[in-house]
Amino acid sequence: METIYLCIVIFLFVLAVFDLIVGVSNDAVNFLQSSVGAKAASFKTVLFIAGLGVFIGAALSNGMMDIARHGIYQPQHFYFAEIMCILLAVMLTDVVLLDVFNTMGMPTSTTVSMVFELLGGTFALALIKVQGSDTLGLGDLINTDKALSVIMAIFVSVAIAFFFGMLVQWLARVVFTFNYKKKMKYSIGIFGGIAVTSIIYFMLIKGLKDSSFMTPDNKQWIQDNTVMLIGFCFIFFTILMQVLHWLKINVFKVVVLLGTFALALAFAGNDLVNFIGVPLAGYSSFIDFTTNGAGSSPDGFLMSSLLGPAKTPWYFLFGAGVIMVYALCTSKKAHNVIKTSVDLARQDEGEENFGSTPIARTLVRLSMTMSNNISKVMPEGMKRWLDTRFRKDEAILADGAAFDLVRASVNLVLAGLLIALGTSLKLPLSTTYVTFMVAMGTSLADRAWGRDSAVFRITGVLSVIGGWFITAGAAFTICFFVAMIIHFGGTFAIIALIGLAIFSLIRSQVMYKKRKAKEKGNETIKQLMQSSNNAEILELLRKHTREELVKVLAFTEENLERTVTAFLHENLRGLRRSMGSVKFEKQLIKQMKRTGTLAMCRLDNNTVLEKGLYYYQGNDFASELVYSIGRLCEPCLEHIDNNFKPLDTIQKGEFSDVTEDIIYLLQVCRHKMENNDYESFENELRKANDLNGQLSHLKREELQRIQSQAGSIKVSMVYLTMIQEAQNVVTYTINLMKVSRKFQLME
Template sequence: MLKCLYLSLPQFKKYFMETFYLLLVIFLFILAIFDLSVGVSNDAVNFLNSALGSKAASFKTIMIIAAVGIFAGATLSNGMMEVARHGIYQPQYFYFSEIMCILVAVMLTDVVLLDIFNSLGMPTSTTVSLVFELLGGTVALALIKIINTEGALQFGDLLNTDKALTVILAIFVSVAIAFFFGTLVQYLSRMLFTFNYKPRMKYFVAVFGGIATTSIIYFMLIKGLKDTTFMSGEVLAWVDQNTSKIVWGCFISSTFIMQILHWCKVNVFKIVVLLGTFALALAFAGNDLVNFIGVPLAGYAAYLDYISYGGTVSPDGLLMTSLLGPAKTPWYFLIASGLVMVIALFTSKKAHNVVKTSLDLSRQSDGDEAFGTSPVARVLVRTCSNMSSSILSVVPESVKQWTDKRFNQDEIILEKGASFDLIRASVNLVLAGLLIALGTSLKLPLSTTYVTFMVAMGSSLADRAWGRESAVYRITGVLSVIGGWFITAGAAFLICFIVATIIHFGGTAAILAMVGLAIFSLVRSNITFNKKAKKETVSPTVKKLMVTEDSDVALDLFREHTRNELESVLAFAGEKFDKSVHGFMNENLRDLRKVLAAIEEQKFHLRQVKRIGTLGVTQLDRAIAVEKGLYYYQGNDFASEIVFSLRRMTEPCKDHIDNNFKPLSDAQKDEFGKMADEVITFISRCMLEIKRNDYTAFDQLVEKAVSISNALTQLKKNELKRIQGQSGSTKVSMVYLNMIQETQNVVSFTSNLIKVSRKFQME
């Protein structure tokens, strides 16, 4: 800083501008680190989904293989960097300051947008984000330039429309292509191997493994090697001249190796899945690394061009023609990016959240569905069902019977806890890897997320995983994810357009404001996600329950889990009842809204508890499963009814206060306030009985429930007398009577809950 004191005004201006833009480039790289982290969280589903869903190996092994694939792929991605340099905009018509404005807006938008989708557990496309952010920022600056030049420049001069349309079409066409080939290849593979694939492995598995391995080697290595920074021209020329020999050599040798492994009792499909996981992780890094570091590298190249003039040209007077040249990414940037991606893969909790969404939509069995139903999904299911019936009506009966035998799911071979089998996992990985690598070799930044997700959905459809009990939920889920993709495109374009415009006119102050807003958004998102993750964390008791094979141990764990959950429900009920009553009495609208929001979360939690309980019942001995299972479900139903009663009590109270109607009278507050304290005390005593697993005061609690209910009935009579005497507001009387009725329900269901809990815990 002292150096600035001895500089002339032109020198100071030059020094300041160079320092400012250097800091801006450094900031772009810092954002790139965050972007790599959130990008890996989003895209981990692409290469982990099949291996984790089929339980092909331990979690640790799968993660290590994926990490090696990511690191290797990062070194092969140089050829894709040109998309961020001149794939969307025409840099020769933009000044250095304008290019930096676009790039900063793109990175700020990208980090925040991807983090939001990761927190929601929705897989989105980092490629679509990048392309539409570049489009949004470019259109914003293009409009400003067209206005300033009074029409001397046109959109065709500033926007690389041909390349942009090619990229966009390639992204969205890949969705249909991936779904079609995923369905077709999986159908043929299932017809060949069936669900009971082991007896048929001796005939086809070596050839299947050989084709899969050869395909992976050809597309991942031969097509990718030509863009690396360390391959000599002689080696590349030799590979190009001998491609067919290499392919046939790989096929013969890999087929032979797969046959040897099969004879050695090694499951070849597991080898293919793990090899496919490596290949898809490699393809992800090779194809998608541009989405994370392409923009900072473009900014870095632009900065180097700017300082090469030694301050003789201003940032507003230097056109970025240099960005038209080919990208030559230094190897150390690629290696550093690979390391950041590997670290993010192992440390990201949000990655698991996104993987769960994809597995829920593609698992073979029915179960608790993550999505509801929608009118569009119901129409699609009904239409497809009618079409299927029409087609099957003309198919010979013998053909239908033979086909049904090939798709007999009763013979399915699944690893314990797997969502689908190894056949489908192999198809998902190999086919997705081929399509993505093909796009990479053609310099088309296909969306890795779109391709892998749609291949997985197509293969699950072909596998008849979308049965009549689940099809409408799965289709709703798929449509929700696809809808999210279009939202990504629109949001990326619009937000980047706005941010670029603000930065252009606001300068340094606007950049600082946008940075602050981005940091606030990221911090808030992570705090919210961590709170949500804590609520959804599976307890150690449940984990032990799911793996134990001893029925007696399972019963003890099941009882402990039930006590913990019922205690939690009653603690929730007591707290929210108290907050709801006093919120209404004190006309605190905010507290009532918080209670309703908490009730919605609790309802969702109870559905999860019921699902876990269903799994817990399956761990019990058949002789006691029926009796204890009945008590468990009754207890869960009573717990749900307590929560529903709280909602029915709180909603009218919230609406009453929201409309600014008359509050409760002093007499109503006094008489109900005393009863509310008794109800809270009663709930607390019941909670302690369940927590201690000691029901010595059971009879007293039942008597207390009857006493409270009778007292509440008397309150209703008193209020009806007031209504007849026309003293007070009719509206508030209706809400008051509803409060009394729902409070009686809470007491009654709590009493029933402790009765059922006592029976469930008894030997």
């Protein structure tokens, strides 16, 4: 029996390695977003500083894993087997759940996921224990106060971080303006002093509060002399930052890199419990059972030992630090999560990754109304003065930066202060929530959310916030059922769930690689936006346009065949799938047009006048192809959904034959466009004319059937629509090829 539980403990540590990797991938955004977004240093330098902070934070942590030992469940009422069941369910759920969020590029809270997984697993076992006991109640088994405090912290930290991020950044921008190098002769020393003092205070209160050298005496001394420490640090660092400024050293870069180190240190020191707390609780339970449980069965040995605190051996902390640094430097998914946060906070408009939602549109409309009302009562002189402080065209941005160093400094300093304040008030603020919402608040204050991008940014922010709540619900629900399955299924269920988790992780990795392969076109756009050579920009735009239009032709080919086949075979599911694909493709077309328009602005006037018309015509024909598939699919879906009579045999045969020819035409055109080879294009022109002639003939024959009342009117109506949209597909395909040839080949 001990062998089985030893294997479980070993597997918990194996899962802990994966959890450290996926957890760091998710939480890297907390301390890298500002420095990466502002290009405060090279990416390797930023990673080195963050990695140093992560390693020191992990190594100095004293390993107080109380939340995993007795924060949610009351271990004195649970047997060894039950505790191991809960802990295994938590780790299986956590690894898979965090990996899903990383794959989607959505930052979430590892603290929330662990707390609610523990709550879900404990609740499952508590229900079973309460049912079989006359003395125990749920209140005796579950510590619900911790979970409730985390839920409240979500609301509190989101609102506070966003508001103060907006307020402090507005004040900082009024002081420094976007052309900050001209406005910081003496103010930079005071700002640097406040910033570095705040960061030092943050490191002492939050980052190092549980470090091995932070004894109760040291903590008490810091608490008793806080005012003196802050005052001394402020005077010293104000003078130091002013001197550094006179020595031509960019103080904002110093603040950003120091803030990155501080947040990384705090993350590793305090969030380590989220990754290795559960395996260490399992290890401690196993040691207690094998040492003191002689003669007891796993189902009869109570785990009262978990009530006491535990010190983690240094080699566990050292190993965790090494793994976290490795994950930080190598994880592509970490870079993906950082990209989501940076894109939502960037100063320029660029390519938006999120769509528009009714809530976002309503919020933008309300904000505009409020802004207009404030503007009416504000004196004209003040409005003009404020406008001089917010001239975005004067922004000093590093090459490829999403925002400037002023905002990056405010992000890090304010996030650190709020987290330190929450810690001192014993509020369980989430590092993820605070850092993300501060970044969103500062970007709003910087007027980065213009009228053309605000609705997309708000949708993105709401999507991330929604993901946080989904994390809590999913963690609780999944872990609840996993714990139930393990409890009743025993060893067989454990093996099956482990296999399922491994399969899920492998599948997630494969899907992620496929998705990244599809996004390679974005690299072309990035190169294009960074280039200043007109000929290179035109060539890159041609390449990007080819890739996008080939995707549209592939979509048309696939969904035309699927729609027609599903309709002829009365396959409702296939038609719904096509309709869903059309809706998604419409969003991609909008994004393609927006990106292309931004790219066209990079060309010189002569090139735009010569090539611009062909480019925009190509986008329009691509849109029409997608909308034609939608107009074809919609009546077919309605017809089958209402169980109306199908097409007769003659109609099916006629349309099947012509559809095969249209799909072949689409395939040939797609290959020509993909290879940028438009030789012998006249053959496709002749084929298209023949197809349109065939379809016109089918239309005339169907009109004759209607005249003679030979069939159902409903069937005839949907059939005529199918013929018309098939003609549109042929026409728009040929027109797309014509303008693409002119855009790609003509000089």
